[in-house]
Amino acid sequence: MQMNEPDTHFGADADPDRRKIGPVILDLKNISLSFGGVKALTDISFDVKQHEIRAIIGPNGAGKSSMLNVINGVYRPQLGEIIYRGEHRKNMDCHAAAKSGIARTFQNIALFKGMTVLDNIMTGRNLKMKSNFLMQALYWGPARREEIAHRVKAEEIIDFLEIQAIRKTPVGRLPYGLQKRVELGRALAAEPEILLLDEPMAGMNVEEKQDMCRFILDVNDQFGTTIVLIEHDMGVVMDISDRVVVLDYGKKIGDGTPDDIRCNQDVINAYLGKACE
Numbered sequence: 569m570q571m572n573e574p575d576t577h578f579g580a581d582a583d584p585d586r587r588k589i590g591p592v593i594l595d596l597k598n599i600s601l602s603f604g605g606v607k608a609l610t611d612i613s614f615d616v617k618q619h620e621i622r623a624i625i626g627p628n629g630a631g632k633s634s635m636l637n638v639i640n641g642v643y644r645p646q647l648g649e650i651i652y653r654g655e656h657r658k659n660m661d662c663h664a665a666a667k668s669g670i671a672r673t674f675q676n677i678a679l680f681k682g683m684t685v686l687d688n689i690m691t692g693r694n695l696k697m698k699s700n701f702l703m704q705a706l707y708w709g710p711a712r713r714e715e716i717a718h719r720v721k722a723e724e725i726i727d728f729l730e731i732q733a734i735r736k737t738p739v740g741r742l743p744y745g746l747q748k749r750v751e752l753g754r755a756l757a758a759e760p761e762i763l764l765l766d767e768p769m770a771g772m773n774v775e776e777k778q779d780m781c782r783f784i785l786d787v788n789d790q791f792g793t794t795i796v797l798i799e800h801d802m803g804v805v806m807d808i809s810d811r812v813v814v815l816d817y818g819k820k821i822g823d824g825t826p827d828d829i830r831c832n833q834d835v836i837n838a839y840l841g842k843a844c845e
């Protein structure tokens with residue numbers, strides 16, 4: 569498969585010293601996942617360090633989205649182990665993963681198109697809400713105070729993502745690049761420790777990609793959020809990632825810094841298509 573050429577520099581090269589990369593917080597060991605006869609992942613191991621930007625790349629069907637789905641508990645691997653914040657599990661549980669600080673965006677935008685930007689971002693606060701449905705329906709004392717606090721948080725995210733002007737606009741009316749930004753906002757509303765981004769730049773023009781890169785780097789830098797992202801644009805991947813893991817037909821064929829990956833012959837053969845310069 570042919571990827572986009574690195575047509576621009578996306579700035580802010582990952583600098584592990586400045587950004588204080590921490591210890592491993594997520595360790596995936598020997599993960600295998602099949603759907604009937606289809607082996608989506610075979611014996612995959614890699615880890616994610618606190619505060620790093622970790623990319624997963626590979627051709628279509630390589631197993632990248634399946635890997636994110638294993639990390640946030642949507643898929644349960646048949647073999648392997650996941651160690652998250654020191655706790656060993658055979659698989660993650662979707663709700664527990666979200667509660668314990670793993671948030672996600674999707675390849676195809678998954679927002680409520682008829683709802684405003686603000687309300688979509690508020691849905692990202694759901695897991696943090698303590699008041700029950702009845703209290704919220706009656707908008708009673710504590711529920712009211714709680715909602716105000718959550719709205720303040722949502723507004724902070726809106727300011728951070730520079731989308732104040734569209735906060736009351738229904739999401740379905742926004743151009744694609746802005747919808748992707750709102751989806752990032754909804755994931756940030758959960759105040760995640762690990763943010764999983766599935767092709768955050770897909771379908772964007774160069775300017776929109778530059779904006780999205782800046783926001784991803786700022787989230788990582790200012791909030792200390794660890795980021796795991798799937799991306800096909802190699803210019804973006806090589807510019808913003810600390811480490812890259814490469815999948816091909818469900819197997820791991822490379823793992824290392826962007827420079828290691830650029831010059832890895834298996835990765836060149838399977839995906840990059842040309843030797844490093």
Ligand SMILES: Nc1ncnc2c1ncn2[C@@H]1O[C@H](COP(=O)(O)OP(=O)(O)OP(=O)(O)O)[C@@H](O)[C@H]1O
Binds near residue numbers: 608626
């Ligand atoms: N729910 C599912 N049921 C059956 N097969 C699946 C399912 N999810 C993924 N697969 C299969 O697993 C393999 C890996 O798919 P996956 O979507 O993880 O790849 P990918 O690297 O994310 O591809 P792309 O870059 O096209 O999004 C494919 O053969 C796919 O058809």
